[in-house]
Amino acid sequence: MAEKAIICKDLSKQFGSFYAVNKISFEVEKGEIFGFLGANGAGKTTAMRMLCGLSYPSSGEASVAGFDVYKQQESIKKHIGYMSQKFSLYENLNVLENIEFFGGVYGVSRGEIRERSRSLVQTLGLESQAKKMVGELPLGWKQKLAFSVAIFHRPRVVFLDEPTGGVDPVTRRQFWDMIYEAAASGITVFVTTHYMDEAEYCNRISVMVDGKIEALDSPGNLKQHFSAASMDEVFYKLARGARRSAD
Numbered sequence: 255m256a257e258k259a260i261i262c263k264d265l266s267k268q269f270g271s272f273y274a275v276n277k278i279s280f281e282v283e284k285g286e287i288f289g290f291l292g293a294n295g296a297g298k299t300t301a302m303r304m305l306c307g308l309s310y311p312s313s314g315e316a317s318v319a320g321f322d323v324y325k326q327q328e329s330i331k332k333h334i335g336y337m338s339q340k341f342s343l344y345e346n347l348n349v350l351e352n353i354e355f356f357g358g359v360y361g362v363s364r365g366e367i368r369e370r371s372r373s374l375v376q377t378l379g380l381e382s383q384a385k386k387m388v389g390e391l392p393l394g395w396k397q398k399l400a401f402s403v404a405i406f407h408r409p410r411v412v413f414l415d416e417p418t419g420g421v422d423p424v425t426r427r428q429f430w431d432m433i434y435e436a437a438a439s440g441i442t443v444f445v446t447t448h449y450m451d452e453a454e455y456c457n458r459i460s461v462m463v464d465g466k467i468e469a470l471d472s473p474g475n476l477k478q479h480f481s482a483a484s485m486d487e488v489f490y491k492l493a494r495g496a497r498r499s500a501d
């Protein structure tokens with residue numbers, strides 16, 4: 255049996271009588287790229303916070319990297335990486351300082367940080383920018399660096415919350431090359447996005463509507479099942495009945 259990176263069974267989160275996440279169930283394989291889609295307000299962030307060990311579920315079961323979301327939140331935090339468009343790097347630290355800081359937070363040894371940060375800066379083509387404040391870098395570079403930092407400690411699972419918001423399609427494509435590389439090295443990727451071209455790059459996709467998972471399959475199978483030419487069309491067919499919207 256393939257190793258499961260994430261297991262979720264009837265996972266729910268209630269705020270009062272409102273079910274932000276309503277009995278979602280799915281499993282993600284090790285090294286899989288799993289797209290977590292849903293319209294604004296569908297419950298993605300709430301679900302992701304529970305899986306990252308940042309909030310307790312109201313009911314149901316889940317484990318991430320083999321750790322239980324109720325009893326082993328600290329272990330989960332140590333074995334995952336997290337990146338979002340909103341929270342990522344310190345703008346007033348330079349490239350190397352950011353790598354050192356986050357590497358240190360995640361427990362990578364000083365020697366290893368020194369060694370690997372040099373090769374990372376090289377791989378990213380940022381040698382001449384290594385001492386530049388991150389705030390001065392173009393957005394696309396910031397995001398590539400943020401992703402590299404999120405997986406610097408070689409986590410088992412990396413959670414990406416709309417990681418490519420606001421960047422052009424070419425940069426997004428480069429970003430996805432990095433995602434593929436990470437997945438090939440065994441890191442499981444859990445990613446939310448509003449870009450349907452990115453959804454096509456995922457191995458499997460789940461689509462959340464009003465707190466529930468309404469569909470879950472590979473992009474190819476979903477298109478076939480919904481007689482749709484694109485993921486855009488699949489998403490529209492599923493999400494058009496949603497009652498919730500952005501706050």
Ligand SMILES: Nc1ncnc2c1ncn2[C@@H]1O[C@H](COP(=O)(O)OP(=O)(O)OP(=O)(O)O)[C@@H](O)[C@H]1O
Nearest residue numbers: 269274292293294295296297298299300301498501
């Ligand atoms: N702390 C809270 N108290 C009450 N309601 C909440 C709370 N957090 C989220 N919600 C509600 O739960 C629902 C799901 O929100 P969530 O942020 O998880 O959606 P989302 O799919 O991530 O949306 P977006 O794409 O806009 O980030 C929304 O209706 C939101 O208002």
